Amino acid sequence: MSKRALVMISVMVAASMLLAACGAAAGGGGGGKTLKIVSSLPMTGSSLTQTQTIVNSEQLRLAQANSQACGGKYTLAYEAWDDASAAQGQWDAAVETENANKAAADPSVIAYLGTFNSGAAKLSIPILDQAGPLVMISPANTYAGLTKPGKGTPDEPDKYYPTKVRNYARVVTADDVQGSVDANFMSQKLGVKTVYILDDQQLYGKGVADVFEATAKQLGMTVLGHEGIDT
Numbered sequence: 001m002s003k004r005a006l007v008m009i010s011v012m013v014a015a016s017m018l019l020a021a022c023g024a025a026a027g028g029g030g031g032g033k034t035l036k037i038v039s040s041l042p043m044t045g046s047s048l049t050q051t052q053t054i055v056n057s058e059q060l061r062l063a064q065a066n067s068q069a070c071g072g073k074y075t076l077a078y079e080a081w082d083d084a085s086a087a088q089g090q091w092d093a094a095v096e097t098e099n100a101n102k103a104a105a106d107p108s109v110i111a112y113l114g115t116f117n118s119g120a121a122k123l124s125i126p127i128l129d130q131a132g133p134l135v136m137i138s139p140a141n142t143y144a145g146l147t148k149p150g151k152g153t154p155d156e157p158d159k160y161y162p163t164k165v166r167n168y169a170r171v172v173t174a175d176d177v178q179g180s181v182d183a184n185f186m187s188q189k190l191g192v193k194t195v196y197i198l199d200d201q202q203l204y205g206k207g208v209a210d211v212f213e214a215t216a217k218q219l220g221m222t223v224l225g226h227e228g229i230d231t
Contacts, residue, residue: 022070034075036106037062039113040099040124042084042091051116054139055080058113077108083120091117100124104131112136118143118203125160125168133167143203144174151176175204179211187219194222201228 039058041051058078067076081099085092096115103109104127112128115121118141125146128134145152146160146168161167186192195216199209206228213226 034077035110036077036108037111038079038081038103038109040081040083041114041116043082044084044086045089047116091120093123096120097123100127104128104134114138116140121146126162129161129163129167133163133165136168138170140172141170142172142175143207144176175207176211179208180215183212183215183219187221194224196224197226198229200231
């Protein structure tokens with residue numbers, strides 16, 4: 001599935017969540033209250049060409065709904081936050097933590113769209129889990145340990161959910177599936193016999209590469225080497 005298709009799915013999931021919330025809020029009497037969706041994505045640096053499509057999609061979906069929900073009972077607002085810094089040139093742990101805390105402290109925020117990087121999600125999921133919990137939907141996180149027991153460290157994923165309530169969902173296939181499919185495709189469809197693996201040392205790149213390496217060896221491919229590079 002293309003990245004563009006995954007982005008559109010993420011928007012549909014967010015829209016479905018809002019529609020479901022209408023029923024839950026029917027007895028509350030919102031009176032035109034403004035509800036806010038925020039995204040936390042690297043809008044600075046090399047990921048911008050991808051993250052801008054996520055922002056554009058969310059803006060388009062809200063425009064199609066005239067920024068209204070529950071038959072006009074609620075007005076929807078959207079804010080695109082940057083979790084990158086110029087110093088890092090990519091997502092920044094300090095900025096992502098600040099974004100998550102800001103969303104958690106704002107009672108009008110009903111959804112957190114992000115993150116783009118799995119490392120950033122490790123920081124924000126537990127913060128948002130303790131804020132309600134606050135719903136978090138990622139169109140891009142693939143690190144399996146965020147949601148799957150036995151696919152990361154022994155304390156994952158439970159350590160990300162201090163309230164023991166799952167507040168986080170992703171709409172993209174995790175590394176443990178991607179890496180295996182990649183290796184099978186190269187071996188069975190392309191007939192590749194020998195590989196040398198490079199990863200970018202990020203949770204996503206290394207996660208896919210590690211699973212790819214293990215699967216490749218199981219399939220009888222020769223792995224000449226595997227190293228991390230500084231992109």
